[in-house]
Amino acid sequence: MLNIIQLGLGPIGQQLTRYLVERKGISIVGAVDPDPQKVGNDVGLFAGIEELGIRISPNLESCEATDSADLAVISTVSSLQKMESQIKEAADYDLDVVSTCEELSHPWQTQPELAQSIDNYCKQKEIACVGTGVNPGFLMDYLPSVLTSVCRNVEHIKVERIQNAEPRRKPFRDKIGVGLTESEFKEKEHSIRHVGLKESVYMIADGMNWTLDNVEETLVPVKADKAIQNGKINVSEEQIAGVEQVARGYIDGNEVIVLVFKAAVGIQEPHDTVTISGVPDFKSTIPGGINGDIATSAIIVNAIRTICHASPGLKTMLDIQVPAYFSNI
Structure with a gap:
């Protein structure tokens, strides 16, 4: 026990x-x-x-x-x-x-x-x-590291986590700015983000024994293209529906890892996808994605x-x- x-x-x-x-x-x-x-x-x-x-x-x-x-x-x-x-x-x-x-x-x-x-x-x-x-800890770092186990050679790793934020808990939706205006998003931009994306890049690199010389991260708001209103979400058209956050890892100026995290209400085709470029090349996708909570x-x-x-x-x-x-x- x-x-x-x-x-x-x-x-x-x-x-x-x-x-x-x-x-x-x-x-x-x-x-x-x-x-x-x-x-x-x-x-x-x-x-x-x-x-x-x-x-x-x-x-x-x-x-x-x-x-x-x-x-x-x-x-x-x-x-x-x-x-x-x-x-x-x-x-x-x-x-x-x-x-x-x-x-x-x-x-x-x-x-x-x-x-x-x-x-x-x-x-x-x-x-x-x-x-x-789930992320960090599995989908965007541990899982792609494990998938490289079958590779003779790896040149590039791309991970995409595209998720519909509607089923997620409210603190998660707040963390990605759901329902904010553009000006409110700018005011809170330092705190609106998925935490841990850089850590995921470095975890993959650690698993590959790659020494990265640079990691860059960008974040942009995702605007709602239509109003989304139900019992728990009230987002007007052009309000913030979520974020798209991208982290890239480089060796000698060449991108070797890219992680794309996009979470917003209204996403139509959520999925988790790992793409390995190497020998062999392959792509592994979880249709619908994994519920993060x-x-x-x-x-x-x-x-x-x-x-x-x-x-x-x-x-x-x-x-x-x-x-x-x-x-x-």
Whole structure:
């Protein structure tokens, strides 16, 4: 039996609660969220399922289950700088860590000093830590890396994640600017984006043992070509429907990796596609794409068994055993 403490009980955290209780061999023994409106609630009832007898605590220090827990599932922030203290606090309680933090997925080139600090602390405390999710963590980095396993030679990798944002949770739609005017988008441009695209480029390069000399990233708004109005979305024509974000990695001035992330309401033909140029050339497409909210929660749960058997330190998805689905620990 693996005993889990959840940190962060937003929409993804609540979905994680539901997914965690489904797995044999996993037990939620603690839950933490500083939001006063959440503290004291039963974590099961708060997630919309049966009562679990676990009350949400405001912090790890006040959580009575730290001595009996094996691992912390952290779904709180996207920023590595903000995540560092949370990882170190979990490590102080001898808890391995699986997190949805996008910047944690592969921070060795984007934030090397923070990455080294986290790695050193985890090794000192003898715990393992990984950041993962559907993206970054799988579709635009781990999956294309795995697909190159059948190649004699690889010259270029292109990944396209084109998704309809209508079924996604509201925080995701807010993150990509759905419903903003053009002027509002410009005001908030620094915070409207998919986090982790550069990390995905570097993860692919790491898997290929490529040393990139440059990574560029661009982002443009996607405007609605017609009004989209239903029970949860109200977007007028010409308002922002989402974003198109592109990251490119170069070696000696030549593009070797390009990642195209486009998420907007109203997308008609969503898909996830990996194109490998090399020997052999091939294209792999998932028609309709993978639902990001389902996949992120699922891969977090599936990574639990793997990270508990990993050596100490900060890991990426390339460092650990395949986090395959399991029905029982």
